[in-house]
């Protein structure tokens with residue numbers, strides 16, 4: 792098959808899958824949640840290459856946004872909203888406390904995240 796025809800074929804196939812996905816909401820959300828759990832396990836694993844963890848963080852954010860699912864509680868403060876990289880204190884992020892507010896600064900895009908301590912969970 793020629794590449795051009797192959798592209799048309801694939802786009803038609805994609806259209807079929809899109810229709811099927813639209814009909815089955817609970818399965819879609821279930822699959823999204825499986826992906827969210829899997830991506831979270833990559834992000835928190837310090838043995839995985841850091842670039843892979845960064846792209847897992849971006850994919851996680853995309854998956855959550857697309858399927859209208861909340862970001863996992865233990866990760867939502869540790870993904871940069873500017874460049875969607877993993878924020879690791881001392882490695883990819885600088886964490887400072889000023890006036891009872893925790894300021895996390897992403898070292899790749901310098902975006903700051905401010906969070907008061909009182910509402911903080913255990914991370």
Ligand SMILES: [Zn+2]
Pocket residue numbers: 871872873874875876897898899900901902
């Ligand atoms: Zn950033």
